[in-house]
Amino acid sequence: MATRDDFDAYFAARAHALRATAYLLCGDWHRAEDITQVAMTKLYLAWPRLREHGMDAYARKVVVRTFLAENRRLWRRREHLTHEPPEPVRNAGTEDVDRRLLVEAALAQVPPRQRAVLVLRYWNDLSVEDTADVLDCSTGTVKSQAARGIAALRKRLGPHFDVLSKDGR
Amino acid sequence: MDRDDEQMRALLAEVAEQHGPPLGFSADGIARRSRRIKLARWGAGVAGSLTVTAVIALSVVLATNRPVPPATPPPITITTTATPTESATPTTTTSQVPTTTETTTGS
Numbered sequence: 001m002a003t004r005d006d007f008d009a010y011f012a013a014r015a016h017a018l019r020a021t022a023y024l025l026c027g028d029w030h031r032a033e034d035i036t037q038v039a040m041t042k043l044y045l046a047w048p049r050l051r052e053h054g055m056d057a058y059a060r061k062v063v064v065r066t067f068l069a070e071n072r073r074l075w076r077r078r079e080h081l082t083h084e085p086p087e088p089v090r091n092a093g094t095e096d097v098d099r100r101l102l103v104e105a106a107l108a109q110v111p112p113r114q115r116a117v118l119v120l121r122y123w124n125d126l127s128v129e130d131t132a133d134v135l136d137c138s139t140g141t142v143k144s145q146a147a148r149g150i151a152a153l154r155k156r157l158g159p160h161f162d163v164l165s166k167d168g169r
Numbered sequence: 170m171d172r173d174d175e176q177m178r179a180l181l182a183e184v185a186e187q188h189g190p191p192l193g194f195s196a197d198g199i200a201r202r203s204r205r206i207k208l209a210r211w212g213a214g215v216a217g218s219l220t221v222t223a224v225i226a227l228s229v230v231l232a233t234n235r236p237v238p239p240a241t242p243p244p245i246t247i248t249t250t251a252t253p254t255e256s257a258t259p260t261t262t263t264s265q266v267p268t269t270t271e272t273t274t275g276s
Contacts, residue, residue, distance in 0.1 A: 011196040044203040122177040
């Protein structure tokens with residue numbers, strides 16, 4: 001059975017990675033921290049029931065579902081999606097553009113569920129089946145949402161999509 | 170499609186691998202918060218059980234202490250039987266609860 005020490009070790013090892021996932025989903029460090037805290041609390045409560053290999057999956061599932069639930073709750077307060085980028089200055093010069101901010105802004109324009117699919121598939125490296133399990137949908141939905149998400153991101157980034165992804169790593 | 174996958178991985182890594190602000194909570198804080206939640210859930214469970222028990226007990230008490238209507242006397246029945254008497258006259262018996270029998274013998 002898992003103990004408190006195991007939880008402390010898990011927290012030390014995985015809290016930052018979970019927060020990074022939450023940050024990719026919501027694009028705000030404070031919100032990401034809240035989501036991670038909720039996930040960690042739920043993980044602690046479920047800790048005695050979880051098997052060792054299921055902890056990451058459970059934590060990821062809580063992070064994604066908390067994000068999506070919050071999004072549904074807060075939809076009135078969020079910015080509305082528009083066809084034009086909110087800050088056209090970022091499109092001006094390619095050399096001066098802060099790449100990270102550009103990607104963040106583009107990612108923020110992708111609908112939440114598509115963003116969740118992209119993050120799970122390409123940041124957490126989950127398979128289509130595992131992503132479908134986390135989001136509680138079919139594998140076909142995951143594939144279509146991923147394709148639409150990539151298309152949306154490509155559209156937002158325009159020519160920067162290829163340049164940024166080549167220089168990214 | 171594989172190229173798209175690689176490009177997406179690179180883009181997301183670009184954003185996620187930055188260092189954010191220091192983590193604002195600790196494992197101890199999570200444990201404390203979880204204990205409070207457990208306690209609140211336990212309290213809610215106990216309160217719910219007590220409420221259900223109280224409701225059941227009250228219903229039982231009300232059902233058993235229902236006021237009993239006053240007893241009504243049973244209807245009076247009059248039967249006439251022929252009793253072998255000396256005068257060989259019919260005997261009229263009136264019964265009532267408590268059962269009383271009156272025998273009228275013709276004189």
